[in-house]
Amino acid sequence: MDQSLVFDLDLINRYDKAGPRYTSYPTALELHDGFTEAHYRAEIVKSNALGGPLSLYFHIPFCDTVCFYCACNKIVTKNRQHAEPYLANLLKEIALQGSLFDSNRVVNQLHWGGGTPTFLNAQQMQQLMDATRQHFSLKEDDTGEYSIEIDPRETNSETIKHLRSLGFNRISLGVQDFDPAVQKAVNRLQTEAQTFGVLEQARAEGFRSTNIDLIYGLPLQTVESFSKTLDKVLQVSPDRFSIFNYAHMPSRFKTQRQINDADMPNAKVKLDILQMVGQKLLAAGYVYIGMDHFAKPDDELAIAQREGKLYRNFQGYSTHSDCDLIGFGITSIGRVGDVYSQNVKDLESYEQLLSQQKLPVFKGVALDDDDKCRAAVITQLICNFQLTFSQIERAYAIRFAEYFSLELEALKPMQADGLLNLTEEGIEVLSAGRFLIRNICMVFDKYLAQKHQQQFSKVI
Ligand SMILES: C[S@@+](CC[C@H](N)C(=O)[O-])C[C@H]1O[C@@H](n2cnc3c(N)ncnc32)[C@H](O)[C@@H]1O
């Protein structure tokens, strides 16, 4: 597959509009409260009949300080006591969900995200993993993909060693930007020594895959300043980069209002940064996975993409298309069989439901045949940059040209603009279309036309 990237400023400007990130289709906006615990339980029964491996996601929402840009689901508190009741409820949820899933279903993938998972102390982390082992079949031979998001400011010399002993073998570090002025403007002061110390220690302890999160589009960023940040990170050669486009939606995220409008880089600067990022990372030997992600060619994401086996779920790109995903903790979203379900968003409801032995599910959506077919099309495009019509026709018993006649018509201007190639057999996304993959997927999104676009962040 051609893995080059073409950066056409004119095209990007023309196509730059708000759109979903397609970590699911339908997107999380389609989850509704007509979906109840009973629906979720019924889907688990069906999924057990089919069997197959599991992926577990645990949400630890607490953060010690707030980063002004942050759009994650988090609770900012200095009071470490808050972790105690939360953990107690999380353990109840693990026992409850664990009793519903067949115990022979192996956990191929496990992830702790946040917030800040290491807000929990060593003993609490141990309790969480012990309970998970008690109620689910974790792999004990280190072949599972067990990962954790780390804020380097929230770890000490013991943390990484401890996490490795708990069974984690992948690590993702939040950095965002090393420039002191940018760090001050977003209220996240973090040194290089602190960050790279954690990374080196993780490698020494045998963590197999390392990822660094950066954000472009933050206040006071320039091409030069972000280029310096990137150079510093490249020196330690992480296996993967997540370079997120800053989603600035101050009407939704209050703390983003602390960011001075006058400090925001303009659209031209953002595009220049993005171009610089693409050039630098490709020159350094990374491949573009898609949607903000780069990886070394021998990383399993890059391998899966070359083999056409990459997949996308609520945590981003993944190689585990065969797993049912169970979410634990407030706000977490899971996908079991053909339903997406989300847990309640506040601590009180979470506590109350679990105290009554109820699953804390408060909304969800069951995919119909059309959703499943469109989800498959969007997944193929966003993950593998190509689509073979016959595969979709076989799997969903449709004639692609008829079923998607309007969509194929809508792709023609994109073909004329050089974003993609439409043939009798399928769709091939070209180099110029890779940065604009969201726009191509949006054509197949039945719900988008009905939505207010402001609910999504800009594509670039
Ligand atoms: C859930 S956070 C967890 C990481 C950990 N709490 C930390 O800060 O190191 C995951 C990542 O989301 C990204 N992120 C948060 N808010 C964002 C926003 N408004 N726009 C783009 N990316 C964002 C950041 O790169 C962050 O590292």
Ligand code: SF4
């Ligand atoms: S970026 Fe991480 S540490 Fe900062 S507020 Fe968000 S979740 Fe918390």
